[in-house]
Amino acid sequence: MIKTFITGIILGVAAVFTALHFVPAVDLSREISIISISPNGGNSEAFYVNIPADRIMLGAQGQSEPLPAGMLWPEHALMEGTRAEIFKLRNANDAVIGVASRVAIQNESLGDVVEWVLHLPARGSLFVTLDPAADEGRRSGDIRTGTREFEELVGVMSERWIASDSADEGLADGKIELLTTYIAATQAAPDGSVGDEVFE
Numbered sequence: 026m027i028k029t030f031i032t033g034i035i036l037g038v039a040a041v042f043t044a045l046h047f048v049p050a051v052d053l054s055r056e057i058s059i060i061s062i063s064p065n066g067g068n069s070e071a072f073y074v075n076i077p078a079d080r081i082m083l084g085a086q087g088q089s090e091p092l093p094a095g096m097l098w099p100e101h102a103l104m105e106g107t108r109a110e111i112f113k114l115r116n117a118n119d120a121v122i123g124v125a126s127r128v129a130i131q132n133e134s135l136g137d138v139v140e141w142v143l144h145l146p147a148r149g150s151l152f153v154t155l156d157p158a159a160d161e162g163r164r165s166g167d168i169r170t171g172t173r174e175f176e177e178l179v180g181v182m183s184e185r186w187i188a189s190d191s192a193d194e195g196l197a198d199g200k201i202e203l204l205t206t207y208i209a210a211t212q213a214a215p216d217g218s219v220g221d222e223v224f225e
Contacts, residue, residue, distance in 0.1 A: 058148070059117045067180060067208035071117050072143065074125065074201040079113040081124070106132035112201075114143060122147075125203070131157070139164060141182070141203065149173030151205070153182045162186055168207060180207025 063069045074080075083092040085108040086100055098104070107130045114123040123145035130138040137157035144150045150173075155166030165183040168175075188199040 063206055067206050069204065069206045072122075072125070072203040072205070073115045073117070073119070074112040074203075075115065076198045076200060079115065079121075080110060081113065082109070082111040084109040106130060114145070129157075139166070139184075141184070143203070149175045151175050151182075153205075155182070155184055168205070175207070177210055178207040179210045180205060182206075 059070065061069045080092060082096070084096065084098045086098060086104060088098065091098065107128070110127045112125045112127070113121045114125040116122050123143065125144065126142045128138065128140045130136070139155040139157050141153045141155065142150060143153070149171055151171045152169045153166055154169055155164040157164070163183050163185045165181060168178065168180045168182060170176075171178055182203060182205045185202045185204070186199060187202055
């Protein structure tokens with residue numbers, strides 16, 4: 026009886042692995058990366074977030090309707106002026122390719138901070154810090170570090186708000202455009218420059 030039981034377990038495990046080989050439990054697919062060549066020799070890639078549809082979480086003090094519903098945000102003085110958001114991240118074809126988080130802080134204790142983390146499961150992650158001061162609706166800053174595909178890259182990223190021109194304003198307020206320009210660290214000049222861009 027014991028031998029039959031053990032044999033059944035072994036055959037069951039083998040059958041599961043065989044079935045998973047031919048019929049994957051999760052059908053993962055990678056969207057084609059939409060990358061263009063910049064005049065300075067680096068690569069450029071644009072990402073988008075539709076507002077409010079792509080907002081997953083919004084953390085800030087004094088919200089009448091927290092997102093997600095029921096979320097309790099700390100009312101501590103240190104968190105004053107802090108806004109944390111998590112979004113779905115889309116490519117230029119409007120396909121969801123990952124998630125992004127944005128933290129914006131404006132208070133006396135911590136100063137002014139705007140930081141993004143872009144996570145693309147098939148490729149890796151980027152950590153970016155932006156200048157809090159916006160110039161004609163656009164903020165820009167440096168790619169500080171990355172993982173996997175982005176680990177050896179240096180570059181810059183800009184954040185721009187694009188208002189919706191839809192007649193039905195109830196469907197969308199607009200979208201955030203994140204434009205990245207990067208190059209391999211080994212191809213950057215000793216001063217961190219490539220053409221007209223400076224990659225630190």
